[in-house]
Amino acid sequence: MLPKVNPRQMKKMMRQMGMEMEELDAREVIIKLADREIIIEDPTVNVVTAMNQKTYQITGTERERQNIPEEDIKLVASQANVTEERAKEALEKTNGDLAEAIVLLGN
Numbered sequence: 001m002l003p004k005v006n007p008r009q010m011k012k013m014m015r016q017m018g019m020e021m022e023e024l025d026a027r028e029v030i031i032k033l034a035d036r037e038i039i040i041e042d043p044t045v046n047v048v049t050a051m052n053q054k055t056y057q058i059t060g061t062e063r064e065r066q067n068i069p070e071e072d073i074k075l076v077a078s079q080a081n082v083t084e085e086r087a088k089e090a091l092e093k094t095n096g097d098l099a100e101a102i103v104l105l106g107n
Helices: 007-016 068-078 084-093 096-105
Strands: 020-026 026-032 036-050 053-066
Touching: 007 020, 053 084, 068 084, 068 096, 084 096
Parallel strands: none
Antiparallel strands: 020 036, 026 036, 036 053
């Protein structure tokens, strides 16, 4: 663990070691995975460059969103007799549960 060092001294030490740090003005960060997306809202994004490698450090409020297959959206839309947009919204609310989305749209 490092002793308490003020930010100016830390930047100077990092520069001496060939490292640079920059803060990005990001509004949202989306990490796309095979089956879902992780959304970081109100993020603080720092880029640390060392030995020609960039490392991104992200902090913020996390939420997840499931990737819903197009076939599921079409199936729910046809079964509930609604638009694909409404079907997608229902599937997102029910975390991709087809039957629950159809029931939700039927009410």
